[in-house]
Every structure is written in C-alpha cells, then in structure tokens.
Amino acid sequence: TMGNWLVNHWFSATVLAAWLGINIFLFTYYFLFFDQDERYFYTRAILGSALAWARASAKCLNFNSMLILLPVCRNLLSFLRGTCSCCRRTLRKQLDHNLTFHKLVAYALALLTAVHTIAHLFNLERYNHSQQATDGSLPAVLSKMHLQGSKWLNPIHSNQTTVEYVAFTTIPGLTGVIITLALILMVTSSTEFIRRNYFEVFWYTHHLFLIYFAGLVIHGIAGLVRGQTEESMEEVHPHDCAQYLTQKDEDCSHNCCKDPEFGSIPAESWKWVLAPVLLYIFERILRVWRARQKVVVTKVVMHPARVLELQMQKKGFSMEVGQYIFVNCPAISLLEWHPFTLTSAPEEDFFSIHIRAAGDWTERLIDTFQQQKPEMPRIEVDGPFGTASEDVFQYEVAMLVGAGIGVTPFASILKSIWYKFQQADQTLKTKKIYFYWLCRDTGAFAWFNDLLASLEQKMAESGKADFLTYRLFLTGWDTSIANNVALRFDTATDTVTGLRHKTIFGRPMWNSEFAAVAAAHPRSVVGVFLCGPGALAKSLQKSCHQHSSLDPRKVKFYFNKENF
Numbered sequence: 001t002m003g004n005w006l007v008n009h010w011f012s013a014t015v016l017a018a019w020l021g022i023n024i025f026l027f028t029y030y031f032l033f034f035d036q037d038e039r040y041f042y043t044r045a046i047l048g049s050a051l052a053w054a055r056a057s058a059k060c061l062n063f064n065s066m067l068i069l070l071p072v073c074r075n076l077l078s079f080l081r082g083t084c085s086c087c088r089r090t091l092r093k094q095l096d097h098n099l100t101f102h103k104l105v106a107y108a109l110a111l112l113t114a115v116h117t118i119a120h121l122f123n124l125e126r127y128n129h130s131q132q133a134t135d136g137s138l139p140a141v142l143s144k145m146h147l148q149g150s151k152w153l154n155p156i157h158s159n160q161t162t163v164e165y166v167a168f169t170t171i172p173g174l175t176g177v178i179i180t181l182a183l184i185l186m187v188t189s190s191t192e193f194i195r196r197n198y199f200e201v202f203w204y205t206h207h208l209f210l211i212y213f214a215g216l217v218i219h220g221i222a223g224l225v226r227g228q229t230e231e232s233m234e235e236v237h238p239h240d241c242a243q244y245l246t247q248k249d250e251d252c253s254h255n256c257c258k259d260p261e262f263g264s265i266p267a268e269s270w271k272w273v274l275a276p277v278l279l280y281i282f283e284r285i286l287r288v289w290r291a292r293q294k295v296v297v298t299k300v301v302m303h304p305a306r307v308l309e310l311q312m313q314k315k316g317f318s319m320e321v322g323q324y325i326f327v328n329c330p331a332i333s334l335l336e337w338h339p340f341t342l343t344s345a346p347e348e349d350f351f352s353i354h355i356r357a358a359g360d361w362t363e364r365l366i367d368t369f370q371q372q373k374p375e376m377p378r379i380e381v382d383g384p385f386g387t388a389s390e391d392v393f394q395y396e397v398a399m400l401v402g403a404g405i406g407v408t409p410f411a412s413i414l415k416s417i418w419y420k421f422q423q424a425d426q427t428l429k430t431k432k433i434y435f436y437w438l439c440r441d442t443g444a445f446a447w448f449n450d451l452l453a454s455l456e457q458k459m460a461e462s463g464k465a466d467f468l469t470y471r472l473f474l475t476g477w478d479t480s481i482a483n484n485v486a487l488r489f490d491t492a493t494d495t496v497t498g499l500r501h502k503t504i505f506g507r508p509m510w511n512s513e514f515a516a517v518a519a520a521h522p523r524s525v526v527g528v529f530l531c532g533p534g535a536l537a538k539s540l541q542k543s544c545h546q547h548s549s550l551d552p553r554k555v556k557f558y559f560n561k562e563n564f
Contacts, residue, residue: 223264
C-alpha cells in the first residue's frame, strides 16, 4: 500500500519531492522573470515568449547537471553510508537507490534539452526574420541597431544568413549541437538491453559525459541572448521610450533620442557544476588509489556452462551479505570496470565472485584464466558497495525467492545463515528458510546447485535437515526432460539437479506456497525476500498482503525487494 511505501521510503519520497519542487520553482520563477522584467522588454519584442521558455529550461538544465554526477560517486556514497551507520537502516538502504535517481535526473535533462532546443530554434528563426524585415516595425528597427560595436541586440548581423549557419558556426550553436548529441548517445546506450548485452558500448559511450560538461561550461560564454544594460535603462527606459523607436525624427528634442544599448547575460553554468565536478574528480582519484591495492587470487574454479569462480584476498577488505564489487582486469582493458555480486559469506577468509560468459569482456576474462599460464592475470577490485541484506537474519521464518541471475546474492546469504547457525550466533533469529529458485535452465547455475547440495549434506549430517526447504522451478523446460522425469519419478534425488528435493516444472503457484507456509507457521512473522524482476515483485507483494492475518497474534508476511 501507499502508506507502507511512504513509511519505508520516506527519505526517497522527501528527496523526490524536494527535487521536483526545486525544478518547478526554478522554472516558474525564471519563466516569469524573463517574461515580465523590463530589461528584456526589447528582447521580447523580437522573440516573444520563446525567450522565457529558453531561459527557464536553461536554469533547470544547470540544476540537474549539478545533480547528475552525485549519485554515481560510489565511494562518496559508501562514506555517507558509513557515517550514518547510527541512522536507521531504512535510510542507509535508500542510498542504494542512487542509480534510480541518476536515471531520473537524466530523463529530466533529456526533456529540458528538448524544450531548450526547440525554444532556441524559434528564437533563431525570429532573430533571422527580424533582421531581414524592412517594414520599419519595432523588431526590424531593433535588429539594425549598433551592428558595429558591442551594444547590439540581435546576434544575427547580416540579412544573408540561415538558422543552420548560426547553429553550426557560433559557440552556443556548435556546443549546443555537440552536447545534445552526447546526451542522446548516452541515454540511448544505457537502456537495460544494451547494458546487459553490450556493456562495453554502454561503458565507453557514457564517458561522453566529459564532452557534455566541457560543452556546457563553454555554451553560454558568447552571450547571444541579451538584455538592456542598467545605464541604458536609466537613460531611456522602455516604458517611456519604446514608442519613439519606430518613429524617429531627424531633429530629436525629447528625452528618448538616444538608442537603447544592450549587454549579454553572464555565463553561469560553471558556477552550478564546479563543486560536483571537483567531487567527481576526487572520487575518480580515490578509485584509482583503491584499485592499486594488491589483490591475491587464491583459487580459480571452472564450473560447468562456462562459469568462472574467483576466490580472492585483499588487505583490509571486509564484506557484508548482499554487497557487490567492481572488477577490472588490466590485461583485458584498462578502463572497463564491471560489477559483480559477492558470493562468499563474511565468515569465510576470502571473498568470491561467480562470472558467467555474458559478453566480450567476460568471455575474454574466462579465456584468460583458462589458459593456465604460469602467472595469474592481475585483478583490481573496488568496493565493496551497497547496503548489507541483513534483514534476512531478523525473521524467524524467511522466504527467499531468486529468479535467474538473481540467485547470486543468495549464495552469500545462505552460506552466512549456515555459518551463523553453526556458531549459535545470537544475531540470527532464523529458525526456518524456504528457498524458491526460478530459472529457465540450470545450466549456467550448476555452481549454485553444488552449493545447495553441499549445504543440504552439511545440514543432514548435523541433524538439521529441515532447516532449509527449497524448490527449484524450471520455467523453460522441453519434452525430452519431461519424458526423462516421467521414467525416473521414483528416485529419491532429483533427475535434473541431483538434489533431494523435487524439481518442479513451470511457475510457482504463489497462493498455495504462501498458504502452506502460513499453515506451518501460524504465529510467525515471515520475511519475504526477492531478487528478481519487477513483475514477480508485484505478485509476491499481493500474496504477502492476502495471506497476512488481521489478528496481530497470527501469521504476518513482510515483503522486501533487494536492489542488487
């Protein structure tokens, strides 16, 4: 429900409301300012309301360009998360929505760029039209003023020019075209599909942000859009003198004989973006420094279906459950850093990741480690990042749902729960875990199967076999598997995975799963955790709601979606 969401996400909601509010305020304030201020009376005579649209969107563009870098300062966010370790965990968790905010600001930039560009195309068209006009109208008269010297109002000084010519030969025109192209390329290459399948395309294109910021700072320097200067306002205020401009006498005697004079609006984008750019430079220096610290690869395991497991050690590295690291292999690429979820438990004396072949970089990394050279390729690690998923330990009963690649963080969680369980850790309240694993085929996750099998064995050996119940749902199965299953249905372990629990073909019937858990634990509080797609989150949330008892002494389901 909306109420629950606000309670859990009050910080995100506040940030969102403040961000929207400031954008609306800036736009409205500057729109009205440029639409009504007397200094722009003559500018408006040529441009009309397109002036206000262009200037108001420019202010908001500056504001959002200031914000766009902050959510991607990973180390800065980690530092904040550390300093607010005393704060409620909900606040720390919400710092993990950094990329969502980054995307939101980017969409705002794209929208505002469209408004700003369209407004300026109208402006150029009107400047050009006024410059070519010979009808003695106010815009025509203003356009001919001070063409020699620097007091002009219309930036187009010749009546032989086109809008395209101005767009590609002036500093604002050219930088505008370049930064708009950079923005379009960055937005289009960062879609989910391209990030997942062609990470390199996304990674390198995103570095066009350097051009974006350089262009942004230069963009306003020429000051093509002008207003009347303060001195000129005192001498010939448009309120009194505008009517005389279109009907000038040769022998002028009144106070309005002098032509109005114009000056540019000072460039100010640099003031908005200076601090974040400096912070970001500091962030990058920090990343280089952290990456230089030596990482020792202690063990390399090649799992079936081309999945590489790297076990590593690094001085001073301490991880928590559900965190991730960025990995770089200089032998493959000096610039590329890829995120991987940690699959080891904090209780282990190493940290590990599982890398499946999912693109050029991962393919090359797996090949490099398979070549059995005398010396291992060097690996650099930045992290760990993200808030720990420690909520899992807070519930007596936990339902964990992993879909596809989303099972990765549960490797860490399940191992950690087992270690805590063995060590009779007081922070562990968990008495029972239900684990649901949904995937199209187990091929790429054979390593996870092995992990489950070994956990199952350890639990059985120590007489705790019923601590973990899990089900594997194969959502993309074919007839040959089905026939094989039909023939061997009486075996104790599973045909597909070799595990004791039966594999189920098709998708889970969540209603019956929840009903079964509710029946088995009529008085418990059950934590439901998902790492998987949004559609699944919706149906789980619905089930939590439906199966929670209204009686406070009876079963309650709480839904937590992890943001890995």
